[in-house]
Amino acid sequence: xxxxxxxxxxxxxLLGVASAVHKPHAxxxxxxxYVYAFGDSYTFVQGTAGHANFSFIxxxxxxxxxxxxxxxxxxxxxxxxxxxxxxxxxxxxCLEGSPLDCKKELWNFAFAGSDIxxxxxxxxxxxxxxxxNQVTQWLTYASKFIPHPASETLTAWWIGxxxxxxxxxxxxITDFKAFWATEMSSYFKAVQMAHDNGLRTHLFxxxxxEDRSPSIVGDPTKSATxxxxxxxxxxxxxxxxSAFKATNADATIMTFxxxxxxxxxxxxxxxxxxxxITGFCTCAEPxxxxxxxxxxxxxxxxxxxxxxxxxxxxxPTICE
Ligand SMILES: *[C@@H]1O[C@H](CO)[C@@H](O)[C@H](O)[C@H]1NC(C)=O
Ligand SMILES: *[C@@H]1O[C@H](CO)[C@@H](O)[C@H](O)[C@H]1NC(C)=O
Ligand SMILES: *[C@@H]1O[C@H](CO)[C@@H](O)[C@H](O)[C@H]1NC(C)=O
Ligand SMILES: *[C@@H]1O[C@H](CO)[C@@H](O)[C@H](O)[C@H]1NC(C)=O
Ligand SMILES: *[C@@H]1O[C@H](CO)[C@@H](O)[C@H](O)[C@H]1NC(C)=O
Numbered sequence: 272x273x274x275x276x277x278x279x280x281x282x283x284x285l286l287g288v289a290s291a292v293h294k295p296h297a298x299x300x301x302x303x304x305y306v307y308a309f310g311d312s313y314t315f316v317q318g319t320a321g322h323a324n325f326s327f328i329x330x331x332x333x334x335x336x337x338x339x340x341x342x343x344x345x346x347x348x349x350x351x352x353x354x355x356x357x358x359x360x361x362x363x364x365c366l367e368g369s370p371l372d373c374k375k376e377l378w379n380f381a382f383a384g385s386d387i388x389x390x391x392x393x394x395x396x397x398x399x400x401x402x403x404n405q406v407t408q409w410l411t412y413a414s415k416f417i418p419h420p421a422s423e424t425l426t427a428w429w430i431g432x433x434x435x436x437x438x439x440x441x442x443x444i445t446d447f448k449a450f451w452a453t454e455m456s457s458y459f460k461a462v463q464m465a466h467d468n469g470l471r472t473h474l475f476x477x478x479x480x481e482d483r484s485p486s487i488v489g490d491p492t493k494s495a496t497x498x499x500x501x502x503x504x505x506x507x508x509x510x511x512x513s514a515f516k517a518t519n520a521d522a523t524i525m526t527f528x529x530x531x532x533x534x535x536x537x538x539x540x541x542x543x544x545x546x547x548i549t550g551f552c553t554c555a556e557p558x559x560x561x562x563x564x565x566x567x568x569x570x571x572x573x574x575x576x577x578x579x580x581x582x583x584x585x586x587p588t589i590c591e
Pocket of ligand 1: 324
């Protein structure tokens with residue numbers, strides 16, 4: 272072998288080792304077979320082993336589960352916070368039955384009404400599992416039993432809707448910037464724990480335009496305050512995503528700006544098939560309605576959102 276070839280071989284070997292250790296893999300949505308999710312009511316799906324209307328599996332009072340309960344658990348179709356399916360079901364195509372039977376297996380630990388951390392904000396119910404504990408639940412009872420090979424696994428994070436909702440009128444918080452920073456440090460401790468245990472490819476979704484939800488939109492003062500809070504939360508979220516990337520070279524990180532997407536659709540409702548964006552219809556066929564109830568969008572919104580997120584995943588901007 273001529274010396275230049277030897278040198279080349281040595282270099283590629285070196286780079287090969289280096290890239291195995293430090294470099295994130297390129298992202299290919301088609302090769303993803305496992306999707307993990309953490310979040311709140313926008314993301315949760317109903318499982319036969321879950322808390323009715325709140326979770327796929329268990330609750331804070333029934334925190335543990337066996338591998339049999341996990342693997343026998345089935346997604347109950349069209350049982351979400353909309354009148355039908357939700358965005359992560361559309362995105363994965365895992366709409367009902369056992370996740371094991373889906374082409375992209377959806378393992379969903381999101382819990383309706385969840386905040387980031389029960390130590391920072393009160394639980395909505397004694398059975399609520401906040402985001403930090405969702406990760407503990409996955410790690411303790413599921414991570415050994417459901418595969419998560421790096422190149423075939425995506426983890427979706429969507430949280431903060433209840434945090435920003437719950438704190439809107441909280442007078443004891445005098446410095447919201449500081450409060451969001453405290454929340455983020457708790458959030459990213461959980462992300463780090465997931466990451467250190469093998470969930471290396473992350474999709475972070477920010478808080479959507481809740482300032483335009485029916486519960487708030489009619490009150491201009493409240494709506495403006497909410498808008499400012501959302502901007503604060505989402506800005507600090509972005510900073511923490513960058514900081515997480517800086518300290519985790521092996522992370523593949525993507526983001527989806529749901530706030531911008533909600534605003535875009537709400538700004539041109541007719542183009543997207545919506546004739547009512549300020550009221551809601553908690554009914555089986557909320558045709559034309561953006562909102563299903565005062566704080567949750569209809570299935571049609573989830574369907575369009577899934578399409579927009581899939582487009583992003585097929586042509587992703589990977590955070591560097
Ligand atoms: C679940 O939610 C539906 C729709 O809001 C409601 O009709 C039903 O009573 C709830 N089920 C339970 C067990 O709370
Ligand atoms: C979801 O399923 C539960 C039973 O598991 C039922 O009580 C509830 O009414 C369903 N919710 C909706 C919105 O269909
Ligand atoms: C938060 O969670 C509760 C469920 O506990 C839900 O009813 C409420 O609409 C959610 N949204 C906001 C913005 O607080
Ligand atoms: C208001 O925020 C503080 C955190 O600064 C929290 O401890 C308290 O429980 C919150 N109050 C309510 C009613 O959520
Ligand atoms: C939207 O729906 C609400 C609730 O049904 C209704 O009161 C309102 O008039 C509707 N707005 C428009 C523009 O149709």
